[in-house]
Amino acid sequence: MKSKRCSQNNCQCFIIPSYILENLAKNNIEEARISLSKSRQVRVRRKIKEFDITGIVDLTNEVYRPYSESARHVYDCKGGTKLRAMEVRKEGDRSSTQDSAVNHAYDYAGIVRDYYLNVFLRNSIDNNGLDLVLNVHYGHNFMNAFWDGDEMVFGDGDGEIFINFTNALDVIGHELTHGVTQFTNGLEYAGQSGALNEHISDVFGIAIKQNYLKQTAQDADWLIGADIMGPSLKGQALRSMKAPGTAFDNKLMGKDLQPDHMKNYYQGEDDNNGVHINSGIPNKVFYLVSMEIGTDQAALIWYHAIQSLYATANFNQFVDMVETAAQKLADSGVVPATAAKTVKTAFNTVGLPY
Numbered sequence: 493m494k495s496k497r498c499s500q501n502n503c504q505c506f507i508i509p510s511y512i513l514e515n516l517a518k519n520n521i522e523e524a525r526i527s528l529s530k531s532r533q534v535r536v537r538r539k540i541k542e543f544d545i546t547g548i549v550d551l552t553n554e555v556y557r558p559y560s561e562s563a564r565h566v567y568d569c570k571g572g573t574k575l576r577a578m579e580v581r582k583e584g585d586r587s588s589t590q591d592s593a594v595n596h597a598y599d600y601a602g603i604v605r606d607y608y609l610n611v612f613l614r615n616s617i618d619n620n621g622l623d624l625v626l627n628v629h630y631g632h633n634f635m636n637a638f639w640d641g642d643e644m645v646f647g648d649g650d651g652e653i654f655i656n657f658t659n660a661l662d663v664i665g666h667e668l669t670h671g672v673t674q675f676t677n678g679l680e681y682a683g684q685s686g687a688l689n690e691h692i693s694d695v696f697g698i699a700i701k702q703n704y705l706k707q708t709a710q711d712a713d714w715l716i717g718a719d720i721m722g723p724s725l726k727g728q729a730l731r732s733m734k735a736p737g738t739a740f741d742n743k744l745m746g747k748d749l750q751p752d753h754m755k756n757y758y759q760g761e762d763d764n765n766g767v768h769i770n771s772g773i774p775n776k777v778f779y780l781v782s783m784e785i786g787t788d789q790a791a792l793i794w795y796h797a798i799q800s801l802y803a804t805a806n807f808n809q810f811v812d813m814v815e816t817a818a819q820k821l822a823d824s825g826v827v828p829a830t831a832a833k834t835v836k837t838a839f840n841t842v843g844l845p846y
């Protein structure tokens with residue numbers, strides 16, 4: 493199996509941000525306390541991995557390796573924290589296993605990989621046929637899922653607040669897109685560049701889900717993580733791209749802090765200066781643009797834009813990149829002629845540029 497060490501040393505790409513786990517821990521949810529401390533250990537481990545980002549990939553580049561070389565490998569951690577503990581399903585195994593976590597991880601990762609190939613001619617996460625390594629049943633009732641710079645890790649959740657983290661295509665799309673970002677522009681995981689990193693993962697997580705379900709922007713719920721919420725929090729989600737700040741409001745998790753406008757920009761230090769919080773602002777823009785021109789077309793503009801981003805990009809620079817990409821694609825007739833104006837109007841609606 494190809495193995496690469498190409499980690500971004502500062503990426504902390506967990507689907508559940510610490511401030512939510514902290515709220516749960518304060519409410520005496522033991523699993524949250526344990527998940528929080530495990531997550532911190534993983535972060536420390538990740539920070540010592542080698543920093544090696546391959547750089548910007550040109551969308552017009554040819555696919556370097558045959559698509560078939562990107563293989564899925566699903567490993568069962570069996571409640572432990574050792575990764576790649578026991579391989580239980582690999583690319584091409586015909587029959588599914590009895591374990592729905594294994595099958596979901598395998599199937600959804602395949603959908604994500606196929607979307608990037610079919611829509612953007614991107615050959616796996618690194619555009620170079622990287623194998624997709626998926627570890628399931630990590631830890632005991634572990635309340636999180638993350639991309640660790642090389643591979644995916646999924647907890648089972650506690651079954652009450654969160655169910656198995658393999659259960660949601662948008663979560664797997666989100667996490668694997670952290671890998672795409674790592675290999676494409678290496679957006680630093682703090683402040684505005686970190687919020688853009690989170691935003692891009694939400695964008696492609698939701699675009700992949702809508703594409704797979706053949707939903708229009710109008711039909712879709714625009715929720716991230718609705719399918720991992722357990723029976724106690726049914727009907728809530730981690731984020732709403734349509735209405736940032738409304739995804740959850742309950743005694744256990746607290747209230748969704750995402751703003752939908754620059755005037756409510758989060759200035760605090762939590763969450764790496766608000767990476768999962770301020771991402772609500774560009775998320776709203778993507779929603780507004782998708783409602784006008786369709787999610788697939790909006791995703792195409794965003795994908796082009798992220799090719800030119802650099803690691804420390806801020807919101808204003810992102811606005812420039814997206815507007816430029818929209819104009820370029822409109823000029824070549826790929827997206828509607830009005831797309832650039834639509835994008836500009838949507839950014840202005842949330843107070844961008846600022």
Ligand SMILES: [Zn+2]
Nearest residue numbers: 505506507693
């Ligand atoms: Zn994330």
